[in-house]
Every structure is written in structure tokens, then in C-alpha cells.
Amino acid sequence: DAGVTQSPTHLIKTRGQQVTLRCSPKSGHDTVSWYQQALGQGPQFIFQYYEEEERQRGNFPDRFSGHQFPNYSSELNVNALLLGDSALYLCASSVTSSEETQYFGPGTRLLVL
Amino acid sequence: AQRVTQPEKLLSVFKGAPVELKCNYSYSGSPELFWYVQYSRQRLQLLLRHISRESIKGFTADLNKGETSFHLKKPFAQEEDSAMYYCVLRGTGFQKLVFGTGTRLLVSP
Numbered sequence: 001d002a003g004v005t006q007s008p009t010h011l012i013k014t015r016g017q018q019v020t021l022r023c024s025p026k027s028g029h030d031t032v033s034w035y036q037q038a039l040g041q042g043p044q045f046i047f048q049y050y051e052e053e054e055r056q057r058g059n060f061p062d063r064f065s066g067h068q069f070p071n072y073s074s075e076l077n078v079n080a081l082l083l084g085d086s087a088l089y090l091c092a093s094s095v096t097s098s099e100e101t102q103y104f105g106p107g108t109r110l111l112v113l
Numbered sequence: 114a115q116r117v118t119q120p121e122k123l124l125s126v127f128k129g130a131p132v133e134l135k136c137n138y139s140y141s142g143s144p145e146l147f148w149y150v151q152y153s154r155q156r157l158q159l160l161l162r163h164i165s166r167e168s169i170k171g172f173t174a175d176l177n178k179g180e181t182s183f184h185l186k187k188p189f190a191q192e193e194d195s196a197m198y199y200c201v202l203r204g205t206g207f208q209k210l211v212f213g214t215g216t217r218l219l220v221s222p
Contacts, residue, residue, distance in 0.1 A: 004156075031208065042117075042199055042212030043157075056209055090157070094208060099164075101147060101203070102210060104157040 001027045004093050004105035012111045013081050021076045021108045025093030031055075032074040033102060034066060035090040043090055049074050050096055078110075086112045115140050117202050119213035126190050127221050134185040134216045136174075136200030146176055146183040147201040147210075157199070160185075170194070190220045 005024045013019050025032050031050045035043035045058035049068035068074045072093075078085055088109050092102035116139040126132055138144060148160040161169045163176040163183060174185045183200060200213040 033208065033210070035210075035212075040214070042214045043210075045209045045211070048208060058209070092210075096208070101145075101159055101162065102208070103159075104149075106156045 004091055004103050006089075006091050006105040006108050008108060009106070010109045010111075012113065014113050015081055015083060017081050017112075018077065018079045019081060019110060021078075021089050021091075021110070022073065023076070023091030023093075023105060024073045025091075026103050029093035029095050029103070030072050031094045031096045032068060032072065033092045033094070034074070034076045035092065036060070037088040037090055037107070039087070046076070081112045083112050086110060115144075115202055115204055115211045117200050117211055117213035119198075119200050119216050121216045122214070123217045123219065125219045125221065128192055129189050132185075132187045132190045132194070132218065132220075134198050134200075134218065136183045136185065136213060138181050138183065138200070138202050140181075140202060140204060142204060145203040146174070147203070148172070148174055148183075148185050149199045149201050149212075151197040151199070153196070160198070190218075192220045192222060194218060195220045 007022045033048040034046040037043040046060050047057040052068045063079045065077045088107045090107045091105040094102040118137045146163040150160040151157045172187045199215045202211045
């Protein structure tokens with residue numbers, strides 16, 4: 001099991017563009033959470049998906065949206081990119097019915113110019 | 114509101130010295146507390162959780178509800194302990210994790 005995987009590893013976009021980031025959860029996990037980590041900060045919760053629906057959302061604008069597929073993989077979409085969206089985006093997976101905590105992927109580093 | 118505070122951005126010690134990474138939290142209910150670690154060029158990984166009450170790689174952490182603290186301690190630091198450490202809170206009934214800003218631990222020979 002490769003654990004949580006994310007693609008791409010790095011991405012450069014310009015302001016106003018749209019971006020899609022992808023995440024495959026650890027085998028056996030059914031819940032995917034997304035976090036944004038700005039430079040020098042701890043990860044900030046964006047939202048969580050379970051059973052293909054957004055279950056919980058952090059303090060992020062509607063420009064941030066997501067999707068979960070039947071195979072539990074997930075996408076994070078960001079529209080109308082701003083310079084401030086430059087960050088490391090982390091995906092974490094877990095099992096909803098378990099007390100176990102979340103396993104993190106390596107992240108996608110997004111740079112907005 | 115849920116909040117985690119790690120007052121030290123950087124903690125530098127010599128090998129063999131004791132280490133204490135401070136963490137305070139704010140939460141009205143009964144939270145779960147974790148320490149996550151990120152070694153150079155590796156992903157975030159769980160180090161320990163308060164409900165396990167176990168020692169991992171020589172590290173321990175005790176949840177003090179009176180002081181709302183969850184400090185991470187190790188009696189004798191090793192060079193391989195150099196990493197970024199995050200104190201993390203999970204509220205009751207939620208799987209969302211709330212991170213502190215992290216403390217970078219540097220252990221010098």
C-alpha cells in the first residue's frame with residue numbers, strides 16, 4: 001500500500017486561473033480531508049468528504065470546492081486563483097467508523113503568479 | 114473556538130539534553146490531542162496521541178486539562194529527532210484536525 005497519494009507534486013498557475021488537485025486515499029479508508037498549509041503555518045482545514053458528500057467545511061470561500069468519487073478518491077478545485085492561494089495542499093484519509101486518526105499524503109505545492 | 118498554540122517556532126538543543134515542546138489548547142469540550150511530526154523530505158506522520166498514553170521514540174506527552182496543555186517531552190534528545198513538530202487537536206464528534214503553527218526542533222551533536 002503506497003498510502004495516501006497526491007498529484008501533481010508541483011503546479012504553477014497564474015492569477016484568475018483554475019486548478020484541480022487529486023488525492024487517492026490509503027487502502028480501506030473512506031474519508032478524505034483537505035488542508036492548506038501556507039509557508040510557516042500549520043495546516044488549515046478546508047473540507048472533508050465522506051460518501052461522496054462534503055461533510056464538514058472550514059473557513060474557506062466558495063472558490064474552493066471538491067468532489068469524492070465512488071472509489072473514495074477526491075479532487076480539490078480552486079477557481080479564480082489569487083496570489084494568496086499559493087501553498088502546500090495536503091490530503092488526509094481516514095476511516096469514519098474508526099477512532100484512528102488521519103494519514104497524510106505528501107502534498108501538492110501550488111504557486112500562483 | 115478550537116485553537117492550538119505552540120509558542121516556540123524554533124527549539125535548539127544539544128544531543129543528550131532534555132527536550133520539552135510546549136502546546137496549549139483552547140476547546141470547551143473534551144478534545145483529543147495528538148503530536149504529528151514531519152522529518153526532512155517526509156510527509157506528516159502521527160507521533161503519538163494522548164488516549165494511547167504510550168511512549169514513541171522516547172517521547173511522551175501528558176494531557177493536563179486544568180492547564181489545557183499537552184507538552185511533548187523527551188529526556189535525552191537525539192540528532193534524528195530534528196524535525197518539525199505539530200500539536201494537533203480534534204474535537205468531540207468531529208474528524209477535523211486543528212493544527213498549531215509548529216515548532217522546529219534542532220538537535221546538534
